[in-house]
Amino acid sequence: MSRLDSFIRRMMAQRDVIAAAASLIDGLPGPILELGLGNGRTYHHLRETFPDRRIIAFDRALAAHSASIPPPGDLVLGEIDETARAFAGIGAALVHADIATGTVEGDRRLAGWLPALIRDLLAPGGIAASGSPLELPDLRPLTLPAGVPEGRYFLYRRA
Amino acid sequence: MSRLDSFIRRMMAQRDVIAAAASLIDGLPGPILELGLGNGRTYHHLRETFPDRRIIAFDRALAAHSASIPPPGDLVLGEIDETARAFAGIGAALVHADIATGTVEGDRRLAGWLPALIRDLLAPGGIAASGSPLELPDLRPLTLPAGVPEGRYFLYRRA
Numbered sequence: 001m002s003r004l005d006s007f008i009r010r011m012m013a014q015r016d017v018i019a020a021a022a023s024l025i026d027g028l029p030g031p032i033l034e035l036g037l038g039n040g041r042t043y044h045h046l047r048e049t050f051p052d053r054r055i056i057a058f059d060r061a062l063a064a065h066s067a068s069i070p071p072p073g074d075l076v077l078g079e080i081d082e083t084a085r086a087f088a089g090i091g092a093a094l095v096h097a098d099i100a101t102g103t104v105e106g107d108r109r110l111a112g113w114l115p116a117l118i119r120d121l122l123a124p125g126g127i128a129a130s131g132s133p134l135e136l137p138d139l140r141p142l143t144l145p146a147g148v149p150e151g152r153y154f155l156y157r158r159a
Numbered sequence: 160m161s162r163l164d165s166f167i168r169r170m171m172a173q174r175d176v177i178a179a180a181a182s183l184i185d186g187l188p189g190p191i192l193e194l195g196l197g198n199g200r201t202y203h204h205l206r207e208t209f210p211d212r213r214i215i216a217f218d219r220a221l222a223a224h225s226a227s228i229p230p231p232g233d234l235v236l237g238e239i240d241e242t243a244r245a246f247a248g249i250g251a252a253l254v255h256a257d258i259a260t261g262t263v264e265g266d267r268r269l270a271g272w273l274p275a276l277i278r279d280l281l282a283p284g285g286i287a288a289s290g291s292p293l294e295l296p297d298l299r300p301l302t303l304p305a306g307v308p309e310g311r312y313f314l315y316r317r318a
């Protein structure tokens with residue numbers, strides 16, 4: 001499979017997983033956190049999917065398209081493992097993270113801090129959707145939507 | 160439509176247009192030129208689609224994933240309107256260009272040099288696939304593959 005094919009599948013998996021998360025958090029109050037704003041395509045999609053929720057986006061630097069720039073106060077710049085700590089206990093209904101590093105060593109380091117951070121950001125019963133696995137007893141893996149291949153995206157509910 | 164939806168559609172249109180181009184250049188000799196290597200996902204896909212053709216990639220700087228780096232001699236760095244000029248007459252079977260600037264003024268300037276450059280790179284009967292329109296009498300618009308929305312991608316045959 002070409003990298004283009006694989007990328008299209010990952011973007012479609014992301015969209016399907018966000019749609020599933022929308023049903024899963026229906027009725028659960030709380031903001032949405034986007035870890036890794038990047039170009040802001042996902043943030044834009046989250047805004048469309050959750051027009052009534054506050055969405056806070058994090059990145060080390062602002063590199064988003066002009067149509068995807070969060071309002072002041074909803075954009076937090078800096079290293080996420082440092083900046084997002086301050087939001088522990090915010091009771092997020094959904095945390096989405098798409099910040100895989102692309103290197104084995106980088107992903108190993110990410111796996112060291114991301115799962116516990118996401119647990120602390122989520123409300124009990126809140127949902128995590130991630131491009132990389134989040135291995136932690138408090139985060140219970142959920143079945144992926146039909147059509148999303150195993151291992152391409154990950155979905156959890158906080159205990 | 161969200162920017163994520165729109166991006167997925169553009170990537171799928173690109174893939175469909177490349178598949179259509181593969182049939183259209185069947186039997187026509189000549190290399191393939193990728194104008195705008197970027198991350199290299201499309202280059203990777205072109206390599207898979209055209210394993211027996213030389214593929215020359217252009218960009219102002221190398222920013223591609225390690226799996227998508229062309230062999231030395233098939234990567235040309237610098238401003239494409241200058242570097243690709245030297246390849247006029249190479250008789251390309253296919254030129255793919257996905258280098259829209261994202262600004263009205265930038266796209267207007269692009270439209271000033273890209274169409275004639277692509278014509279000069281193509282063999283007679285060669286195919287141009289582009290993310291932005293190429294308006295030039297020598298480049299005859301072709302019907303897009305079914306499912307590619309009008310205006311999302313462009314396909315031409317050099318007279």
Ligand SMILES: C[S@@+](CC[C@H](N)C(=O)[O-])C[C@H]1O[C@@H](n2cnc3c(N)ncnc32)[C@H](O)[C@@H]1O
Nearest residue numbers: 036037038039040041042059060079080098099
């Ligand atoms: C794959 S991109 C996200 C793409 C995004 N979903 C979109 O739609 O454009 C990952 C982003 O996360 C950011 N990032 C990754 N690790 C980070 C970290 N530890 N701290 C801050 N930002 C980080 C990068 O700067 C990059 O912009």
Ligand code: NI
Nearest residue numbers: 102224225226
């Ligand atoms: Ni890779």
Ligand code: NI
Nearest residue numbers: 065066067261
């Ligand atoms: Ni735009």
